[in-house]
Amino acid sequence: MQPDLRGLTRAEIAAALVSLGEKPGNAGAVFMALHRRGAQDLARLPNVPERVCRALGSAFTLAPLPAPERRLVSADGTRKLLFRFAGDAPAECVVLPGKDQQTACLSSQSGCACGCAFCATGALGLKRSLTPEEIVAQFEACLRESVDLRSLVFMGMGEPFLNWENVKKAIQILSDSRGRHFPQVKMTVSTVGVIPVIEELTASGLRVRLAVSVIAAAPELRARLAPMEKTYPLERVLAAVRRYCAAREAHVMLEYILLPGVNDRPSDSALLAKLIEGIPCRLNLIPYNPPGGPGPAAPRVKEFQRELIAAGVRAYLRAEKGADIAAACGQLAAGLNQG
């Protein structure tokens, strides 16, 4: 099957034009036709010579941009869009409302192979990784839902660093000045700790922000909650994070999902504070959301936050959104947990 032209970065389109005997200088017009003008017909790309369109048509396809098959709106204004991509690969994205701006939360994979114990997506297993154009399609759908979309996070279904090549291409496509020109500094990629990709990101010219799911500070507990710990132990992940922060003079976002009675004891906050000492970070505490819907208020949450603040950590409570439509953190299961 011929590749979809919408999944190529501008540099890749330029290289493709050269290999088709055309001038690479047309790449900007082609890219703009696809990603700003929403062209649907490869034979008629606005401002692109017919000859170039014919050449591209001999090597590529241009499928219609996939549209969500289902849309759920939460009482708090959160919107969840369910896509069913080719090969029956479901994936969800979420538009999170803010005070006067919105955030899009995109999926990088259909399902996830990481198997984190608290996560509805992990329970599905991995269906497949998403293509750059499928990631772009989620962004476009979120854009249609928003009056002021200002930030973008890769915190939906999947582990973005296990589909890094495609996520990276989607980032390049979305931030390209001939397309949506969405600032990379307003994009955050979240990982459970794939060290080689953290290192690649450190050395790359990408300006996206890094978020790391800490999950638990004690190695045995973390291994039970997040099997990735066995491949990439948190201590080594945080060492890579320290190098990232130093090399880029950047802060990192650390996320800690609070599981009542599991990782929210005073000994957990003490160990956590020690482990992340000296890392320029903001720590987001996320109360656990059971897949079936809203969870009980965790009485320990505030106390846990206070213990961390007392130990010198910039700890914040993340206001969870969309729990009533299973759109909150850890709940995305492609509509499978919706009645």
Ligand code: SF4
């Ligand atoms: S928390 Fe993230 S990495 Fe873990 S199973 Fe869920 S989607 Fe995958």
